[in-house]
Amino acid sequence: MTWQPVRFLSRSLAVLAAAALTLGPALPALAAETSVAEFAIIPADAVVEGDLYTGGIRVIVEGRVEGDLLAAAAEEVVVAGTVTGSVVAIAPRVVVTGEIGGSLRVLGGRLEVEGTVRGDVVQATGSTRFGPASEIEKEVLAWTGRMSALGSIGIDLTGSVGELELAG
Numbered sequence: 001m002t003w004q005p006v007r008f009l010s011r012s013l014a015v016l017a018a019a020a021l022t023l024g025p026a027l028p029a030l031a032a033e034t035s036v037a038e039f040a041i042i043p044a045d046a047v048v049e050g051d052l053y054t055g056g057i058r059v060i061v062e063g064r065v066e067g068d069l070l071a072a073a074a075e076e077v078v079v080a081g082t083v084t085g086s087v088v089a090i091a092p093r094v095v096v097t098g099e100i101g102g103s104l105r106v107l108g109g110r111l112e113v114e115g116t117v118r119g120d121v122v123q124a125t126g127s128t129r130f131g132p133a134s135e136i137e138k139e140v141l142a143w144t145g146r147m148s149a150l151g152s153i154g155i156d157l158t159g160s161v162g163e164l165e166l167a168g
Helices: 013-026
Strands: 032-036 039-042 047-049 051-061 064-066 069-079 087-096 104-113 121-130 140-149 157-166
Touching (some): 051 064
Parallel strands (some): 032 051, 039 051, 051 069, 069 087, 087 104, 121 140, 140 157
16 A cells, blocks of 8 residues: 555644754755645555655654655654654654664654664653663664663663663
8 A cells, every 4th residue: 555645734834844944954855755744644554665754743654664754743753663764753752663774863852762773863852761672773872861771772872861771
């Protein structure tokens, strides 16, 4: 099934525009799927071929994105499926329970990882939790107030952390 965006009236166009202006110059200019909706949901049986730039109140990926994901959300970004490329997420809450084939870049209030990130993680958040099932294959560079790193970090953990809990 090829994914088609669910369209609703959206108040988050400004969030997506700000993210594009901030992060756009760092991203390659290739053809990509775009979506701005209150709820941008990629169902479990859906495949997005190529990069996906999306924004909304919530962005939820349960299916597969064959490329990069740039997501800005007013409430949360959830990657429960697979993104073969890298993910850039701006939201108060970012959750990864699926798999990211590249790197993860997060700006937000809270980052929760219980899945796999094949690249590195660069983040600026209020709090972070890498759960026991989490696997980060490369480095973590973090600016966060509180971090629980209970899973696996492949290379190194650097940055600035107010409170740190290490295990795993």
